[in-house]
Amino acid sequence: MKRKHRLTIYLFILLVIIPVFISGCWDSIELNKLSIISGLGWDIDADTGQVTLTFQSIIPNEIKGAAGSNGSGGQRRGDPLHTIQLDSSTGSSAYDALNRYSQHSSRRTFYQHTQVYVFGHSAAQQGIYPFLDSISRNPINRPNVLMAVAEKNASDTLSVEDGMENIQAIGMAAEIKLSAEYSKYPSITFLEFANRLISKTTAPLAPMIGIIEQTAPKGDRVKKARINGTAVFNGDRMIGQLNEDESRGLLWAINKIKKGFLVIPGANLEIVSAKSIIVPELQGDKIMITIAIDEESNLLEYDGHREISSALLQDLEKDQAQEIESQVMAAVEKSRALNADVFGFGEAVHRRYKKEWPDLKARWEEIYPNIEVVVKVKTHVNEIGEIKKTMIKD
Amino acid sequence: MHLEKGKISNFQLSVLIIGFIFGASVIIAPGQGAGHDAWIAIALGLIEGLLIAWIFTALARHFKGKTLVEINSLVYGKFLGNFISILFIWYLFHLGALVLNNYSRFLKLELYPATPKILTLILIMLVCASSVRRGIEVLARCSLILVTLTVFVVIFDTLLVAPHMYLHNLLPVLEVPIGKLLWNSHATATFPFGDAVAFLMVLAFVNKPEKSRSAVFKGIVIAGLVLIIVAVRNAAVLGQMAAIYTYPSYITARVIDVGDVLTRVEVLVAVDLITMGFFKISVAYYGTVLGLAQVFNLRSYRPIILPIGILMVILALTNVSNTAEMFDFANKGYPIYTIPFQIAIPLITLLLAKLRKLPQTGGEQA
Numbered sequence: 001m002k003r004k005h006r007l008t009i010y011l012f013i014l015l016v017i018i019p020v021f022i023s024g025c026w027d028s029i030e031l032n033k034l035s036i037i038s039g040l041g042w043d044i045d046a047d048t049g050q051v052t053l054t055f056q057s058i059i060p061n062e063i064k065g066a067a068g069s070n071g072s073g074g075q076r077r078g079d080p081l082h083t084i085q086l087d088s089s090t091g092s093s094a095y096d097a098l099n100r101y102s103q104h105s106s107r108r109t110f111y112q113h114t115q116v117y118v119f120g121h122s123a124a125q126q127g128i129y130p131f132l133d134s135i136s137r138n139p140i141n142r143p144n145v146l147m148a149v150a151e152k153n154a155s156d157t158l159s160v161e162d163g164m165e166n167i168q169a170i171g172m173a174a175e176i177k178l179s180a181e182y183s184k185y186p187s188i189t190f191l192e193f194a195n196r197l198i199s200k201t202t203a204p205l206a207p208m209i210g211i212i213e214q215t216a217p218k219g220d221r222v223k224k225a226r227i228n229g230t231a232v233f234n235g236d237r238m239i240g241q242l243n244e245d246e247s248r249g250l251l252w253a254i255n256k257i258k259k260g261f262l263v264i265p266g267a268n269l270e271i272v273s274a275k276s277i278i279v280p281e282l283q284g285d286k287i288m289i290t291i292a293i294d295e296e297s298n299l300l301e302y303d304g305h306r307e308i309s310s311a312l313l314q315d316l317e318k319d320q321a322q323e324i325e326s327q328v329m330a331a332v333e334k335s336r337a338l339n340a341d342v343f344g345f346g347e348a349v350h351r352r353y354k355k356e357w358p359d360l361k362a363r364w365e366e367i368y369p370n371i372e373v374v375v376k377v378k379t380h381v382n383e384i385g386e387i388k389k390t391m392i393k394d
Numbered sequence: 395m396h397l398e399k400g401k402i403s404n405f406q407l408s409v410l411i412i413g414f415i416f417g418a419s420v421i422i423a424p425g426q427g428a429g430h431d432a433w434i435a436i437a438l439g440l441i442e443g444l445l446i447a448w449i450f451t452a453l454a455r456h457f458k459g460k461t462l463v464e465i466n467s468l469v470y471g472k473f474l475g476n477f478i479s480i481l482f483i484w485y486l487f488h489l490g491a492l493v494l495n496n497y498s499r500f501l502k503l504e505l506y507p508a509t510p511k512i513l514t515l516i517l518i519m520l521v522c523a524s525s526v527r528r529g530i531e532v533l534a535r536c537s538l539i540l541v542t543l544t545v546f547v548v549i550f551d552t553l554l555v556a557p558h559m560y561l562h563n564l565l566p567v568l569e570v571p572i573g574k575l576l577w578n579s580h581a582t583a584t585f586p587f588g589d590a591v592a593f594l595m596v597l598a599f600v601n602k603p604e605k606s607r608s609a610v611f612k613g614i615v616i617a618g619l620v621l622i623i624v625a626v627r628n629a630a631v632l633g634q635m636a637a638i639y640t641y642p643s644y645i646t647a648r649v650i651d652v653g654d655v656l657t658r659v660e661v662l663v664a665v666d667l668i669t670m671g672f673f674k675i676s677v678a679y680y681g682t683v684l685g686l687a688q689v690f691n692l693r694s695y696r697p698i699i700l701p702i703g704i705l706m707v708i709l710a711l712t713n714v715s716n717t718a719e720m721f722d723f724a725n726k727g728y729p730i731y732t733i734p735f736q737i738a739i740p741l742i743t744l745l746l747a748k749l750r751k752l753p754q755t756g757g758e759q760a
Contacts, residue, residue: 143648144649191635194635195632195635351562351565
């Protein structure tokens with residue numbers, strides 16, 4: 001009896017001691033030993049072909065202090081407190097640069113919180129597949145990291161201190177997401193980019209980020225990062241870009257309009273909902289694409305002097321439809337000029353005509369510029385707001 | 395001679411089979427070679443898997459309360475019977491090692507990059523050894539809890555990832571050439587459905603053997619339906635990348651992002667693998683040690699649990715030299731390699747037993 005009792009005590013002690021040793025992973029690292037990467041930039045030197053990776057890393061200890069000082073002082077965020085640190089390293093390939101960085105960085109790099117991959121303009125033009133391969137092979141990559149192309153260098157773009165965020169890459173990601181939410185430019189995740197790349201006919205896209213200079217209230221010049229276009233790729237090489245109107249047209253066609261504003265002569269409308277569908281039709285050797293868009297909006301402002309009536313709203317609906325159609329056609333024209341299937345017409349044909357597809361796919365570059373595109377827009381103005389008559393009458 | 399005194403109910407058998415089939419297939423996407431038509435391959439594979447199950451349950455019903463080893467020595471006689479049994483035991487042993495191998499590769503790549511593979515293998519092997527030691531009853535009981543948990547996690551993941559699903563990714567239906575589709579459906583029939591042939595070592599301990607076939611079928615069908623849902627989900631979320639990722643289910647769980655708050659839940663999928671892999675390894679392990687004990691007329695299978703476990707870990711570490719080879723074997727070799735074990739041995743044994751009108755007395759043979 002006594003012996004059994006003692007055994008229980010030994011077991012109990014063992015149970016208490018063992019968890020102490022097995023509680024952590026083999027390679028656990030405390031937060032203050034990590035450098036958490038928030039944004040990754042990728043540049044290629046056009047002459048030497050050397051790869052430069054730019055790391056924007058968060059220094060965890062400083063975040064809290066910086067957040068506290070925001071409200072109280074007039075200090076410029078991030079500057080004296082170093083919430084983020086920029087670093088770069090150069091190597092012959094993405095992984096080479098990455099490893100070099102890991103070696104000279106005093107802290108262990110942690111990539112799982114990367115918000116955005118920024119590609120330098122010339123790197124994008126030379127092809128970004130080496131980067132995509134190395135990043136997707138590694139478990140550090142998350143499928144919903146955002147892709148962006150810098151108007152100039154990725155390193156410059158990542159170094160812009162901008163926005164309300166302590167961590168610029170988070171601000172940049174938020175800006176990309178907002179621009180997609182307000183239906184200005186597409187936000188493309190790694191996964192979407194990869195799927196567009198695999199399809200071979202559909203052109204990958206990424207928003208373009210430029211740097212603008214503004215005069216701050218105190219008079220000094222401030223740099224800000226702003227999205228100003230959509231980069232269009234052929235395969236992994238960037239071949240051109242869409243401007244604001246064309247990007248909007250693209251979003252209409254690929255059913256990515258969520259909300260946003262539509263300006264037509266004399267009025268401004270708020271998009272409430274929009275749906276679109278791409279219907280391909282194969283007639284002999286000719287492909288006809290119908291883009292059917294169904295949109296609903298509210299009236300935000302009306303500068304004209306006509307009485308608000310259903311007749312007026314119908315006119316507005318017509319103007320709206322025209323505006324949407326012209327935006328879509330602008331995108332179509334541009335994509336024809338670039339010969340890049342940004343809309344995924346090829347995939348739409350693929351889904352409907354699987355037998356004919358292999359043949360069409362092989363000749364897609366010849367076919368694409370000659371596809372006939374018809375845009376059918378149905379619009380509806382729903383609400384007019386709190387006043388129902390104009391204050392100034394003719 | 396009774397090496398196993400436990401009994402399991404038919405319901406427990408169904409649940410255990412679900413856990414067994416989920417085994418490695420929660421991570422290794424079955425039918426991946428068929429691209430976005432993987433779900434069709436799985437559906438066809440499910441039908442073929444049911445045929446395989448029909449054969450081995452027929453054999454088990456013919457010899458109620460007997461494991462394959464006992465059946466073999468009855469049908470083929472002592473010497474040839476034991477030889478065939480050893481072959482089958484090799485299959486179980488190898489199956490366990492393969493699952494262990496998948497297991498350690500996945501954990502090494504995704505979760506514990508700095509932890510030596512052998513450590514994860516030893517830890518899981520110890521758990522399996524303990525459950526095998528306690529017998530089939532214990533295994534069946536814990537399957538109830540863990541399988542429910544896994545099915546819940548799969549449903550949870552699927553619901554959360556629903557906003558990212560684009561069902562047009564599944565179009566055009568049946569794009570894959572018919573030959574490739576059939577090959578992939580046969581591959582899914584052998585892994586994971588056909589592997590249920592391992593239950594020839596377990597079916598003897600079901601308390602109502604006359605109903606065991608419907609229990610086996612229920613387990614396979616439910617597991618198959620869940621796998622079809624998973625395949626549809628993965629293709630709808632990942633698009634064509636579903637065929638490129640090594641572990642698509644894991645990546646699909648990574649896509650989950652509910653309001654920037656509920657993210658990074660992919661580790662749940664890894665938990666699924668750890669728990670379900672435990673069943674697959676344990677059943678294969680159990681079959682191996684029980685079979686060996688019966689072949690060699692041991693009084694208990696317990697003394698050989700640890701040695702077999704050590705051998706299994708060693709085989710798991712050495713049998714496949716790299717992940718590409720693992721997938722090559724899974725896609726090209728395994729569907730053929732398993733035909734003798736999953737189809738030929740049960741079928742021939744059943745036919746011979748019918749021809750020889752066995753069992754004549756139903757009496758016991760030592």
